[in-house]
Structures are given as structure tokens and as C-alpha cells.
Amino acid sequence: MPFLTAASQAHDYDVIVVGSGAGGGQSAYTLAMEGAKVLLLEAGRCYTPATETPMFQTPELAPLRATGTPQKPFGFYDATVDGGWQVPGEPYVSASLADGERFEWWRARMLGGRTNHWGRISLRYGPYDFKPRTRDGLGFDWPLAYPDIAPYYDRVERLIGVYGSNEGLENTPDSPPGCLLPPPAPLVSDYLIAQRARRLGIPAIPGHRAVLTRALDFRGSPALLHPGNPGAQKILAEDMRARTACLWATPCGRGCAIRANYQSPTVHLPPALASGNLDITTDAMVHEVTLAGDGRASGVGFIDRTTRAHHHVRARAVVLAASACESVRILLNSHSARFPQGLANSSGRLGRYLMDTVGSSVSGQVPLLESLPPLNEDAADGMQLYTPWWLYREQRAGKLGFARGYHIEFGGGRRMPGFGTAAGLEWLTAGSYGARFKQDVRRYYGSFVYFDGRGEMIPNDQSYCEIDPEVKDQWGIPVLRFHWRWSQHELRQAAHMQRTFTDIIEAMGGRTREPAQSDGARAIAPGGSIIHEVGGAIMGSDPASSVTNPWGQTWDVPNLFLTDGAVFASNADKNPTLTIMALAWRAADHILDRMRRREL
Numbered sequence: 001m002p003f004l005t006a007a008s009q010a011h012d013y014d015v016i017v018v019g020s021g022a023g024g025g026q027s028a029y030t031l032a033m034e035g036a037k038v039l040l041l042e043a044g045r046c047y048t049p050a051t052e053t054p055m056f057q058t059p060e061l062a063p064l065r066a067t068g069t070p071q072k073p074f075g076f077y078d079a080t081v082d083g084g085w086q087v088p089g090e091p092y093v094s095a096s097l098a099d100g101e102r103f104e105w106w107r108a109r110m111l112g113g114r115t116n117h118w119g120r121i122s123l124r125y126g127p128y129d130f131k132p133r134t135r136d137g138l139g140f141d142w143p144l145a146y147p148d149i150a151p152y153y154d155r156v157e158r159l160i161g162v163y164g165s166n167e168g169l170e171n172t173p174d175s176p177p178g179c180l181l182p183p184p185a186p187l188v189s190d191y192l193i194a195q196r197a198r199r200l201g202i203p204a205i206p207g208h209r210a211v212l213t214r215a216l217d218f219r220g221s222p223a224l225l226h227p228g229n230p231g232a233q234k235i236l237a238e239d240m241r242a243r244t245a246c247l248w249a250t251p252c253g254r255g256c257a258i259r260a261n262y263q264s265p266t267v268h269l270p271p272a273l274a275s276g277n278l279d280i281t282t283d284a285m286v287h288e289v290t291l292a293g294d295g296r297a298s299g300v301g302f303i304d305r306t307t308r309a310h311h312h313v314r315a316r317a318v319v320l321a322a323s324a325c326e327s328v329r330i331l332l333n334s335h336s337a338r339f340p341q342g343l344a345n346s347s348g349r350l351g352r353y354l355m356d357t358v359g360s361s362v363s364g365q366v367p368l369l370e371s372l373p374p375l376n377e378d379a380a381d382g383m384q385l386y387t388p389w390w391l392y393r394e395q396r397a398g399k400l401g402f403a404r405g406y407h408i409e410f411g412g413g414r415r416m417p418g419f420g421t422a423a424g425l426e427w428l429t430a431g432s433y434g435a436r437f438k439q440d441v442r443r444y445y446g447s448f449v450y451f452d453g454r455g456e457m458i459p460n461d462q463s464y465c466e467i468d469p470e471v472k473d474q475w476g477i478p479v480l481r482f483h484w485r486w487s488q489h490e491l492r493q494a495a496h497m498q499r500t501f502t503d504i505i506e507a508m509g510g511r512t513r514e515p516a517q518s519d520g521a522r523a524i525a526p527g528g529s530i531i532h533e534v535g536g537a538i539m540g541s542d543p544a545s546s547v548t549n550p551w552g553q554t555w556d557v558p559n560l561f562l563t564d565g566a567v568f569a570s571n572a573d574k575n576p577t578l579t580i581m582a583l584a585w586r587a588a589d590h591i592l593d594r595m596r597r598r599e600l
């Protein structure tokens, strides 16, 4: 029986994995498929996308026409069934609430974590992204290079299914043949944005998202992903075959009952469970990693959220993937006489160098897109095209005033009308009523375009988390206190985004409601709000200045691993999740190898 309560768990496992999102799902998948006995502990409730996904529900069937509320900011049907900006009974503290110093933390407490509703944007880091300090003297180099991780990007893309194209652009890696699925057709608004952006020297190429635009290669991929393991190949082939291609009609943020996009509970966990090697206990709130007398991790302590009972479970190795900050919190709370400042923290770097993505947005209205004939533009639900960072030469020459790049996620189109479709048109209509208002709504519907910048933040000493000395959550577990600061690099980058996006809209013959914001401090989104938080337990090549080695293995405790974003030594403009999964697969291979050699 793979879903277990605390009472029915086996006594010993090879590996305990904490957290079932991108990092935990990938870790559990690789370990279980390759024969390790794995226990996955997940703090949230069990979640079954096949029966719980509101894929086809229309807005009028929901309260407030499904519009966003403080409890459900992404709308009533959003896949986050438990959690969000606040988790009831589980607070966190921002050391400052001042603009630019506040940190916001999105947590999804459910099987699969944030992978149930993430944007599925899946970009590889490029060669420069692993060696930023070598290039410009800022931040940290990773203790690995692109060729070390490239084979794992290949595997993850083949497993989860990522559409995209190879364009041969600088620091924007191509994938080997067979890894990527074909990209979807762009929308009319995408074509127009791309045409006008290119006139400004700004590229626009197919996006990369974890959405199946056609069936997966269930005949070829299993042997490449699990060489020499016919049992795993058979399980995976059957599972891949059962996944259906996208039907271009429903918002991915609600989840996908037909398994056409990547969610950990629809892609990683089913084959891992079918292997017979994976047990899962949900509602298991892990609060500490326990240490044996020999200095190795002996297991973890957790609280059953349904009974409030405390439990301990043992394993040969422990993998933390509770999301970057939560894994750091568990380690900071696992203090002992040997590690008074938190487990695996002999460097004093645990909690340090927290990073998010730099975000800034502009939207505009484009007369050329008005009154187009009705057409279903639901498409792949985002990022048909995007703009990778393109100003490497200018940046190298010191012409930009900031050190790192950003990519542009843009879009438009006409999706199912909702609560706010006709709201806020007054700046265009001067306030119309009755029949004139209806004409205006039809005219303007679908004529808006939006641009979101996603830029690299350089790690700094003022952005970190620590344990708050007073506040505890409802389980009695001390909570995190966040400190946050942007540098001038991020602020100038945000102002550059504003100018660029406004230029593109103007090149489309469009208009923005407000002028471009030239003050970066006003243009930048709050820390954490882009939900790409990484760092806090960075990897490195020196135990004195980093928490883990290049395999996510803590320097201090040899059988303790981190496989979420905590180990990131930089936060390139590329969204982090594909890299989390590639690193998790690499770490799992390392664990399996060391277990086979009886070193763990």
C-alpha cells in the first residue's frame, strides 16, 4: 500500500525524501525507479489531480465569478487547494515591511506542492549562468559547469515533456534531437509583438514550457532514461503512453486531469509508485533531521497534522526538498551540541544569499488588435513565444549600468471572458454606458498585450533568513524571519525593463496607461513575489563558504542532501524549476552510486 499513515510505515528505508514538489518528486522518482526503498513525507494533504482538477468549470459556476480573493489570489479554480501567500497557523516574519525590504513567500501545502499550478516555463540555464563571478566579478560561481548538468536537462525534458525550439542563441542552450516537443503556433498578438520587437533588434523565439504538444516518445525515451533497467523502462513506457497531448482549451494553473502538463503528482509520482519502491505519507510536517552518534543523519522527526502526534522515521540517507526556505528552516531548527547554529551549518552560510527573480510588468492597448473576428485563443495557455536576454555585448561593454540580464514573457489574446474582462476601460472609453459600452467591450476585448520581465538577482549579504527567536507555528515549530534588500543592479534592471516594454508597445502602435517607470525602486516587484526564491544553502567547492558540494550533499553530514532551490549559487533570469529537477536527478544518481558502493 503506497500511501501510508505514520503508524504503517516500514521501520527503515534507504532514503527519506521531504517534500513532493519539483525537487522531491524528481528525487523520489529517480531513486525509486532505480531500486531504492523510498519514503516521501509531505506536509500537505493528499491531492488527486485526476478527480480534483476543475478543468472545464466556467466562471459563473464559482463564487464571485471565480475572481481572485485574498485566499485564492490566482482565482477560485487555481490548483493551490491549501496554502498561498499565507498558510493558516504557519506564519513567517518579514524583518522590515518597508518597500524594497519586504519578503513574500508563497507556499502550497499539498501533494505536489507548487508544481500543481506553476507556469510550466522551463528554460535551461546557459554556460554563463554557472560562472557569473568569473564573468563579472559579482556573486558566486557554481562548483559545476553547463556540461555537467546538460545530460540531466536532457533527461528531465524527455521525461516531463517540454515544448520549444533550438535557436542557437548566446547562452540559450539548444537541446539534443528528441528532447523537445514541437512548439505550439503563436497567437496573432504574439506575431505582432515579435514583428515589432524584431524591428527594435529584440529577438522573439518559441517559448519552452512543460506542456505536451504531442504524445511523448514512449518507445524510445524509457531506454534512454533508465538504461539497463528493463523494469523501470516498462513502467515508464506504460505511463508515458497514458499521458495525453494538450487539448488547447483550459488554464494550466488549475492543473491538468489528462496529464498533458507537468505536475509532480501526475508525472513523477505515478511511475515511482508503480515501481513498488515508494511509500508516501501526507500530512507529515517534518521539523528536524536527527543525528546519530557517528555524525550522520539517522532520520527525521515529523508531526502528523491529522493527530498532532510526533513520530520519528529512520533511513540510510535523508533528502530535503521542502522548497528552498522550508528546507533551510528544517536545518536551522535541527540544532544540537555538535551543530548549535543549525545542522550542516559549520560554514555559517545556512540561510544566507536568498534570491528571487527581478520582476517588472507593463501592459498596453494596441488598436491593430481591436475588433478582430471571434476565435478560440486559449492555446497552450502561455509563452507561445518569448524573448531571451539579448544584450550580452552591450552589458559586457558596460553600457547598461547593471550586470545581469532578463528575459521577457509576453502575451495577449482572447481567452474565456471572466469577472474583470470589461473592467477598467475608462482610460480608453472616457466612461461609456449601455449599448455604447457593449460596443466598446467587444472592440477592446483581446486588444491588450502584457510584458513581464524576469531578471537575474545577484546574491547579497542583506538578503537572508534566520529563525525568529519568538514566533512559532501551530505545531510549535520556530518560524523564519526574512531580511531583504535589492542592489542597484536589480533596480536599474527593472527600470530598463519598463523602458523596453514601453518601446515595444509603442512600436506596435499601442499605448500604455502610465508612462514607463524610470525609478527602479518603484518598478520592481517585492522580493519573493515572483515565487522563484532560491539560495539559503548554496553549493560550492569550499566547505568554509558553502553548505553543499556540487551534488547537493551537505559538507558536514555525508548522508544528508538538498534537492530544491536552496543549493542555487546564483539565480539566472531563467525560471528555476527545470534546473531544480536536473540537479535533483543528478543528486539522486550520486546517492544511488554511493549506496551501491556501500558508502551511504
Ligand SMILES: Cc1cc2nc3c(=O)[nH]c(=O)nc-3n(C[C@H](O)[C@H](O)[C@H](O)COP(=O)(O)OP(=O)(O)OC[C@H]3O[C@@H](n4cnc5c(N)ncnc54)[C@H](O)[C@@H]3O)c2cc1C
Residues within 6 Å of the ligand: 018, 019, 020, 021, 022, 023, 024, 025, 041, 042, 043, 044, 106, 107, 108, 109, 110, 111, 112, 113, 114, 115, 117, 118, 119, 120, 121, 122, 284, 285, 286, 287, 321, 322, 323, 324, 326, 330, 531, 532, 563, 564, 565, 575, 576, 577, 578, 580
Ligand atoms: C504561480 C506560480 C507560477 C510559477 N511559475 C513558474 C514557472 O513558470 N517556471 C518555473 O521554473 N517556476 C515557476 N514557479 C516556481 C515553481 O513552482 C517552484 O520553483 C518549484 O515548485 C519549486 O519546487 P520545490 O520542490 O523546491 O518546492 P515546492 O514545489 O513548493 O514543493 C515543496 C513541497 O514540500 C512540502 N513541504 C514544505 N515544508 C515541509 C515540511 N516541513 N515537511 C514536509 N513537507 C514539507 C510542501 O508542502 C510542498 O509540497 C511558479 C510558482 C508559482 C506559485
Ligand code: SF4
Residues within 6 Å of the ligand: 211, 212, 245, 246, 247, 248, 249, 250, 251, 252, 253, 255, 256, 257, 258, 260, 261, 379, 380, 381
Ligand atoms: S492547456 Fe493543455 S496542458 Fe494546460 S491544462 Fe489545458 S489541456 Fe492541460
